[in-house]
Amino acid sequence: MDFGSVLSGFEVVFEPQNILYCLIGVTLGMLVGVLPGLGPAATIAILLPITYNIEPTPAVIMLAGIFYGAQYGGTITSVLLRLPGEASTVVTALDGHQMARQGKAGSALGIAAIGSFIGGTASIVLLTFIAPLVADAALEFGPAEYTVLALIGIFLVATLGNGALIKSVAAAGVGLLLATVGLDPLVGTPRFTFGSDQLADGIDFVIVAMGVFGVGEILYNLEHRLRPQPAVLSFGRAIPRRPEWLQSRMAILRGSIVGFVLGVLPGGGATMSSLVAYAVEKRSAKDPSRFGKGAIEGVAGPESANNAAATSSFIPLLTLGIPANATMAVLFGALLLQGIPPGPQLIVDHPDVFWGVVNSMYLGNIILLLLSIPLIGVFVRLLKVRAGILAPLTVLVTMIGVYSIRNNAFDMFLVVGLGILGYGMKKLGFEPGPFVLAFVLGKLLEASFRRSMRLFDGDVLGFFQRPVSAVLVAVLVLTIVVIPVLRMVRNRQASLTPAERKS
Amino acid sequence: MSESYTRRRVLAALAAVSVLPVAACGGVKGGSDDAGSDYPTRAVNFTVPFAAGGSGDLISRAVAKAAEKPLGQSIVIANKPGANGAVGGKEVLASSPDGYNIALAVKSLFAITPLVVEDPTAIQPDKMEIVTTLVQEDYVLVVNAQSPYQTVEDLVKAPSVKYATAGVGTGGQLSQALLFKGAGTKATDVPFDGGAPAVTALLGKQVDALSGSLAETMEHIKAGKLRPLAIFSTERSEFLPEVPTAKEKGYDVVVDQRRFIIAPVGLPEAVSTKLEQAFAEARKDSAYETFLKDNYMERWEVSDEEARQHLKDSAAQFESLAQKFGLTFKS
Numbered sequence: 001m002d003f004g005s006v007l008s009g010f011e012v013v014f015e016p017q018n019i020l021y022c023l024i025g026v027t028l029g030m031l032v033g034v035l036p037g038l039g040p041a042a043t044i045a046i047l048l049p050i051t052y053n054i055e056p057t058p059a060v061i062m063l064a065g066i067f068y069g070a071q072y073g074g075t076i077t078s079v080l081l082r083l084p085g086e087a088s089t090v091v092t093a094l095d096g097h098q099m100a101r102q103g104k105a106g107s108a109l110g111i112a113a114i115g116s117f118i119g120g121t122a123s124i125v126l127l128t129f130i131a132p133l134v135a136d137a138a139l140e141f142g143p144a145e146y147t148v149l150a151l152i153g154i155f156l157v158a159t160l161g162n163g164a165l166i167k168s169v170a171a172a173g174v175g176l177l178l179a180t181v182g183l184d185p186l187v188g189t190p191r192f193t194f195g196s197d198q199l200a201d202g203i204d205f206v207i208v209a210m211g212v213f214g215v216g217e218i219l220y221n222l223e224h225r226l227r228p229q230p231a232v233l234s235f236g237r238a239i240p241r242r243p244e245w246l247q248s249r250m251a252i253l254r255g256s257i258v259g260f261v262l263g264v265l266p267g268g269g270a271t272m273s274s275l276v277a278y279a280v281e282k283r284s285a286k287d288p289s290r291f292g293k294g295a296i297e298g299v300a301g302p303e304s305a306n307n308a309a310a311t312s313s314f315i316p317l318l319t320l321g322i323p324a325n326a327t328m329a330v331l332f333g334a335l336l337l338q339g340i341p342p343g344p345q346l347i348v349d350h351p352d353v354f355w356g357v358v359n360s361m362y363l364g365n366i367i368l369l370l371l372s373i374p375l376i377g378v379f380v381r382l383l384k385v386r387a388g389i390l391a392p393l394t395v396l397v398t399m400i401g402v403y404s405i406r407n408n409a410f411d412m413f414l415v416v417g418l419g420i421l422g423y424g425m426k427k428l429g430f431e432p433g434p435f436v437l438a439f440v441l442g443k444l445l446e447a448s449f450r451r452s453m454r455l456f457d458g459d460v461l462g463f464f465q466r467p468v469s470a471v472l473v474a475v476l477v478l479t480i481v482v483i484p485v486l487r488m489v490r491n492r493q494a495s496l497t498p499a500e501r502k503s
Numbered sequence: 504m505s506e507s508y509t510r511r512r513v514l515a516a517l518a519a520v521s522v523l524p525v526a527a528c529g530g531v532k533g534g535s536d537d538a539g540s541d542y543p544t545r546a547v548n549f550t551v552p553f554a555a556g557g558s559g560d561l562i563s564r565a566v567a568k569a570a571e572k573p574l575g576q577s578i579v580i581a582n583k584p585g586a587n588g589a590v591g592g593k594e595v596l597a598s599s600p601d602g603y604n605i606a607l608a609v610k611s612l613f614a615i616t617p618l619v620v621e622d623p624t625a626i627q628p629d630k631m632e633i634v635t636t637l638v639q640e641d642y643v644l645v646v647n648a649q650s651p652y653q654t655v656e657d658l659v660k661a662p663s664v665k666y667a668t669a670g671v672g673t674g675g676q677l678s679q680a681l682l683f684k685g686a687g688t689k690a691t692d693v694p695f696d697g698g699a700p701a702v703t704a705l706l707g708k709q710v711d712a713l714s715g716s717l718a719e720t721m722e723h724i725k726a727g728k729l730r731p732l733a734i735f736s737t738e739r740s741e742f743l744p745e746v747p748t749a750k751e752k753g754y755d756v757v758v759d760q761r762r763f764i765i766a767p768v769g770l771p772e773a774v775s776t777k778l779e780q781a782f783a784e785a786r787k788d789s790a791y792e793t794f795l796k797d798n799y800m801e802r803w804e805v806s807d808e809e810a811r812q813h814l815k816d817s818a819a820q821f822e823s824l825a826q827k828f829g830l831t832f833k834s
Contacts, residue, residue: 045555045582049564139707143693183586186694188619188671197593198620200586266703321722322703326554329699333556336718337564339797343722407581408590447696454693455665455709 006128009355010154012057018356021058025065026364030371032066033073036083036394037210037401040070041327048334055361056338057353059246060361061333067327068120068310068361072368076111076379080105081394083214087205087271087440088306090246091278093158094433095298102294105161105380106237111248111296112238112303119256119304120365123311128360134312135319138264140468148463148472150264151444153272156279156479157437160292171430172438178203179442186450198410206405208439210398211415212432216422218391239297239373240262241368248300251281255304263309266316266324270309271440277305305475311361317342317352387408504546539774542602543576550606552591558640558718561609561798562762562833566637569788582664587672588612592626600767602774605634611674612818614789618825619672628814632775634764635782635806638800641736641759642678642714643743645729647705653697655752656734658712659686667710668694668699674703674713677736678749678758678822679818682714684828685754705729716740716760717799735759743797758821761803 012018032043044063051059070086076158077083079096091113099108126134141149154176158168181192182202193199195197240248255277260271281301282291290300303406323329335342338349347354402415420430456462463468549567553559562583567578583591588609613628644655652658662763664683667727668676671694685692693710695701698719705713706728713720716734719744723729732751734740735758749756766775783790786804795802805813824830 041555045560048555049568049580052568068708139703142704142707142709183620183671185696186671189618197586199583199592200589200620266700316703320703320706322706323556323699329554330556332699333561335800337794339793341722341797343723344728360678406585406590407583408585451693454691457663457691499619 005351005355006359008352009359012356012357018058019059019306019363021062022360022364023367025062025074026069026190027371028062029066029069029071029390029427030368030375032174032302033070033086033402034076036077036081036214037206038397038400038404039206039401040328040370042404043070043329044327044334045178048330048337049499052337053335056340056350057356059173059338060331060335060353061364063331064314064361066356067331068307068364069368071120071307072113072116072372073312075116076109076376079299080379080382081110081214081390082217083111083394083398083474084209084436085116086306087209087437088274088302089311090209090213090271090433090436091274092299092304093227093422094278095293095295098292098294099296099299100380100383105383106376107240107296108226108299109246109376110237110373111244111300113376114367115248115252115255116307117365117369118367119259119308120251120311121362122166123263123308124358124361127312127315128318131315131319131463133300134264138266138316138425139320142466143448143455144463144466144469145472146265146444146448147452148469148476149272150441150448152472152476152479153441154445155476155490157434157441157497158277159282160275160431160433160437161212168434171425171432171435175435175438176445178208179446185443185447186454187476192421196465198408201226202443203414204405204411205436207402207411207415209416209436210333210402211418211457212422212425212436214398215395215419216426216432217394219419220422221387222391230388231441244296248296251277251297251301252282252304253278253489255301256308257303258313259308262305263312263324265313266313266322269326270396271276271437273309274302275303275437277301285437299310304469314495318346318490350376417425460494505761519717520716524546525734538779539602539771542771542774542777543574545603546577546579547574547602548604549578549580549592549654550595550604551580552584552588552606552608553582554644555582558716558798559588559609559802560605562638562794562800565791565794566764566782566785569791570781570785573784574777580650583608586620587616589616589622589626593624596626596765597629598767600632600769600771602766602770602778605764605766606777608763609764610759610763610814610817611672613814614821615674616672616675617818618677628811630768631765632768634766634769634775634778634784635785636761636763636803636807636810639761639793639803640800641734641740642716642718643678643717643720643724643731643740643746644682644712644714644735644749645705645720645724645731647706647708648728650711650730650732652711652730652732655747655749655754658732661711661752662689664688664690664712666690666823667704667713667720668692669698669701669715670694670696674735674758674760675716678756678823679712679827680830681715681756681758681824682735682749682754684830685756701730706746711755721799733786740799741801761813763803776824786830 018210032038043066073087074086078089078093081102082093084090084096085094096108128191157172181199183190183200258277263270278298278301281297282288313328316322316324317328323332331343338351399412402411463473551560551563564580567580571578592606592608593605598604613782613817646652695704698715701713702719704710718727724731731746733752734746735749735756737757739748
């Protein structure tokens with residue numbers, strides 16, 4: 001590696017205009033992250049014309065800042081309002097919102113910010129040293145590997161819930177079904193589109209999440225408006241206390257690693273990373289029953305993971321010219337507009353852009369940490385706002401956000417319909433988490449499985465013949481079959497003991 | 504005090520944002536009856552029926568920027584993706600023909616999509632005004648540089664070929680299907696969710712071949728990661744002069760993508776003249792020229808009758824070819 005260019009990248013970062021654009025980018029990103037529905041991809045698209053008139057390096061530094069800044073901001077609405085704006089913050093809402101209800105919103109957001117900072121920074125360090133290596137490994141992931149990965153994800157989803165397992169499975173099942181709406185990914189047959197173009201491309205994830213979580217939650221609370229609400233007296237403090245820190249530091253470490261590794265995978269990496277990080281924490285906890293009821297590790301792990309993933313998702317874009325997600329696709333376009341084609345040649349032809357952008361992320365993460373700790377105190381006051389004011393405003397902002405995705409009014413009706421579905425689910429005790437995550441993974445699973453079948457000429461054994469997918473299948477079998485069976489055996493023995501004592 | 508000030512500002516900003524879509528859809532009916540002689544008096548809405556960041560989005564932004572000056576008004580781009588451009592296109596064609604609503608359109612929507620999706624309400628080439636034609640983009644057949652295939656002949660002689668496409672109903676899919684059917688190769692089509700994932704699959708050797716646009720593949724060709732075997736155009740591309748056309752190799756497969764700007768039928772004479780002039784001027788812009796070069800797009804600048812005829816001919820030609828080879832995209 002050429003350390004000279006790494007260091008000169010720092011010189012680029014500390015040019016005053018680049019510091020300024022980094023600051024603008026991350027602040028803007030944090031703000032759009034907070035606004036439900038308005039995502040980084042839409043924001044970057046809106047700002048594309050402005051970047052025409054800026055030099056390439058500051059332009060990309062700013063746009064990149066919007067992306068990872070939004071990851072910090074998205075947590076805030078997930079925790080406070082149970083409104084996840086990105087697939088990767090859905091699991092944060094599970095324990096984060098519970099913490100907020102217990103008066104620990106400050107701690108939840110504080111540990112999320114610190115976890116995000118550590119996850120993001122660790123990921124940049126790894127990116128600097130092993131980006132090209134990791135990029136090549138990502139290419140080993142073909143349809144077969146994605147199939148198994150998505151399958152693991154879907155099984156993990158079913159274990160997320162706190163209520164009856166059967167209800168989680170049912171919710172996940174409906175989520176999988178909803179994922180089939182749109183043109184068939186392999187042959188183009190319209191499915192459940194009712195002859196309308198509007199549904200031809202399926203339903204956007206943000207619409208599903210906003211509807212089922214956000215609007216559904218608001219409708220549900222509306223019904224409970226007249227009943228006395230548990231007053232949230234305190235918010236906790238933003239700087240975590242010692243026991244909280246001790247509880248979450250390993251979660252942050254594990255989350256960062258999981259996030260970095262899975263974030264590199266194009267398509268679904270960030271979502272999978274937060275999901276896997278949550279599952280890892282739940283499994284490794286001494287008392288898994290705390291999860292879903294406000295476990296701080298359930299916030300720390302996934303938040304570190306999704307920020308680490310956000311950073312490592314730059315690797316395929318910057319080293320291979322492959323956009324890993326929708327936001328990266330817009331950034332790809334931004335680079336093209338600047339006359340800098342992202343690809344294997346980028347680091348050679350434009351080392352100043354490459355290292356300038358990568359190193360600017362250190363600065364961006366520091367700015368975000370400094371911004372978010374004091375801002376947490378401001379944001380948690382949202383909880384004090386009366387529902388009569390907060391709810392309509394939230395719906396309004398959600399509607400604008402949803403409209404901004406495709407500039408399409410149809411999507412606004414869709415979000416209302418999904419909101420009613422979310423309300424019904426909550427009323428009947430079905431959790432939205434498994435539903436929404438199964439929806440995301442369902443698309444990946446179906447398309448990847450059918451692509452694999454075509455590649456294997458219809459032979460299912462193909463999954464066992466590729467090294468990476470075979471290992472993943474082993475992991476799947478281990479976590480889904482072997483561990484639960486062992487646990488069941490152990491439980492049975494445990495339950496036998498008192499019976500034996502009686503006899 | 505400062506708190507209420509901020510709150511008011513936020514509310515004002517929200518109100519402003521929420522009014523925008525209404526204004527955009529309403530298409531304020533002009534007061535004058537002299538059929539748009541003073542056109543344009545306000546900003547023109549340019550609907551890009553594709554996601555931000557893609558080729559369709561980028562070319563729209565480039566040409567719109569160049570056209571603002573000759574038009575004398577700003578051009579506001581809104582991305583309205585869905586159904587290969589059908590969602591945004593239909594919406595604009597259904598709006599009032601006053602010149603304030605135009606949209607980008609692509610040839611594949613007229614020539615290839617009908618092979619895949621049955622749509623009784625599909626846009627017909629005769630039911631739109633073509634404001635200007637813009638560019639042509641060729642498809643190039645590529646393999647991984649580490650693969651043993653050096654020529655098209657090598658590839659079609661392979662015992663079995665798995666080829667990636669950017670999705671169902673894309674030019675990349677049609678060109679490869681026609682090529683392999685024509686050569687009698689046992690080939691399986693593996694559609695991905697867009698051009699980038701398809702290229703990724705080929706880079707990772709998950710598939711054997713791919714037909715993609717130059718914009719998608721060129722950087723990888725230059726980096727020596729992908730090897731171009733043939734180009735599906737009538738003549739060799741200026742960007743890859745050493746790569747033979749499929750036709751030269753004996754496979755009469757010509758598939759390309761073309762982009763143009765449409766408006767609802769019934770534009771007043773003065774309005775359509777003004778629009779045409781503005782875009783003709785824009786196409787001479789030097790920044791636009793650089794953009795085309797950087798993105799490997801060739802100019803396609805013909806009259807609207809020629810363009811309409813081209814769309815109809817290609818649709819008919821693809822349909823008969825598909826029938827001849829027994830290609831079924833519809834299921």
